[in-house]
Amino acid sequence: MRAFPLLLLLAWPASAETVVAARTVRALSILGPEDLALAPQDMPGALAELSQALGQEARVTLYAGRPVRAADLGPPAIIDRNQLVPLSYRLGALEIRAEGRALSRGGVGDEIRVMNLSSRTTVSGRIAEDGAVHVGPGS
Template identity: 60%
Template sequence: MRCLLYTALLLGGMAEAQSLVPTRTIRATEIIAETDLTPGESEVPGALSDPAMAIGQEAQVTLYAGRPIRAEDIGPPAIIERNQIVPLAYGSGGLSILTEGRAMARGGAGDVIRVMNLESRTTVTGQIQPDGTVSTRSSP
């Protein structure tokens, strides 16, 4: 399914714009603003066409001016940086443990990263929660 973006021309007409392209080079980890986007001139399969999907997102790779933006090129802004001390939560049934860990990667809410438990020096994998806590769960 194609989602088309319509923009008004200076002459008052409507023009079909197929893909979003950056107006400038956007480096990885930069947040995309409305002024960073413009409609492209051609349709590119897999490229974004709705600015709402890109505005406020973080560039995962360098986005070059004039080249279409793909969905995998952007993601939620990182809330945890590599080597940051983060709350590490473990839960299983009625058991709940909260300790501190060191993030082994940067990521945003919903991303899965590795974290080193500072007490045991064990590395675990957990999902970043919106509040910045990394949550691990036991296997059933």
């Protein structure tokens, strides 16, 4: 009989926490500690730790009290739409550089479309930490 209360404690489900928006946050805003809170609920697909969301950019509007999903967030944008960006293509010893115009906004590691200003050709590339867009194999 003494083991019965102990078994009940062991069988009790662990309470999980979910990251929720503490207030309504507009899309394209960088998330700070005042924007987020932990709620004592377990929501599938929602973030479980505040550190996963802090410093990230909201890709959609986050409404107060609603769970924050990983798909709702992304790295902060370093390139804006219509911004002039350096394009870089590298294959072995060959390197080609050109100037382009970003057709969308994005953060480090995002793939965006860029129009090469010399040829007016639209290419896709990945944004590097220095703000350049790398196109071609391995980009």
